[in-house]
Amino acid sequence: MTEESSVDFRRPAPLREGEVVLLRQREGLSYLVPLAAKPTAIEGIGVVDLGPVIGRDPGTMLPWAGASFRVLRPSLADLLGHLRRRAQIVTPKDAMYLLYLAGVGPGARVAEAGSGSGALTIVLAHAVGPDGRVVSFDRRADFLANARHNVAAAGFADRVEFLERDVQASGLDGGPFDAAILDLPEPWSVVPSARANVRAGGRVATYTPTYNQLERTVRAFRSERFEEIRSVELLERALHVGEGGTRPDFDMLGHTGFLTGARRME
Ligand SMILES: C[S@@+](CC[C@H](N)C(=O)[O-])C[C@H]1O[C@@H](n2cnc3c(N)ncnc32)[C@H](O)[C@@H]1O
Known part of the structure; x- marks a missing residue:
């Protein structure tokens, strides 16, 4: 001192x-x-x-x-470890890289769809900190109630707003946001409203489990004139550490999803 x-x-x-x-x-x-x-x-x-x-x-x-x-x-791992799950959640390796692709940091204002179990919402709320804000959309009231419970249990209720809305039909709302993250079956249909609700220079990131969804999503980013479009897949392999017998674990999660980041420019 x-x-x-x-x-x-x-x-x-x-x-x-x-x-x-x-x-x-x-x-x-x-x-x-x-x-x-x-x-x-x-x-x-x-x-x-x-x-x-x-x-x-x-x-x-x-x-x-x-x-x-x-x-x-x-820690963030403790918060995610106590989550009450309803919808399939984004794994930590993917969630952390989505933050990077979407450029989310302290003080950011971020839109998210869908809320699911609120796992990614908690990661976002943790990253934006007390001066940031997360607006999370889902079309299902029961998922929203569960996600709201999880976010409150993590202590982040004051930085997250949940809204019931079908964003494929009605789009995102409430911009301008610094970033948007889309984890729902048809992210390509939300890309035009992401363009309308994310500020110039801001980023949008998507999570898509199949190649077909990935292709349609990237096509939508291109037709909406997004730039710096990049797609990745992350493979995580745990290590079994034993004296003189350190090796990769035999079991591995073979597939989760593909991640895409894109930047909204004029
Ligand atoms: C895979 S879950 C999201 C998981 C979440 N990222 C997590 O980590 O907990 C997909 C969510 O998208 C929501 N969803 C699907 N279509 C939607 C739409 N058109 N508008 C809003 N939410 C939608 C579903 O209700 C579901 O909660």
Whole structure:
């Protein structure tokens, strides 16, 4: 800490009332909960008084009813690991590269369709930070309700707006956005409204599981005069690390989807 600054960059910010924390009992057993000053009912544990950890550093221990929990500030992986799934979600490798293709960073205003289970919405809300905004469209009220639940559980409700809308029929709305990300069956039909709702220089990224969808999507980007169009597929291979026996895992997720990024220019 310097004399000029009152912020100590060597210490994490203390745990605040209202923020979402991870109560970690052991590897594979943890709970995502809002940090409340009063006793909180937590499914799987019972009623827990989290009040004593408010103002303490993340990582502090909380003994409770014969068990003990480490109280952590959740990582993005923790948030996605506690998701309640309805629709098929985008995998982390694809979600992180979609951020790159769409140029999403702190403070950005991003449109997303469809919301699905809200996995990508959480990744977007995490990336744009407290000064950014995500507007997420889905045509199904039940998926929207689940995605809203997941985003609130992750602590991002104040940076995400969910709207019920068939964007293939009615298009995106509410621009100008800095970026748009499309993960729905016919992204090509949304590309014209993405052009209308993304600012000049902003980017659009799409996720398409099949080559046929990819071709139609790129054709739509070209006919809407998008530039810097680039499509990729990412293959992730986990490694089994053993002393003297380190090798790739035998099992691999062979296919997820193809990612395309494009830039809206005049
Ligand atoms: C594969 S899921 C999206 C998953 C999401 N990216 C995630 O990571 O959780 C596709 C979503 O698109 C929505 N969808 C399909 N067609 C749509 C349309 N025309 N307008 C709006 N949403 C649509 C579906 O209801 C579904 O929730």
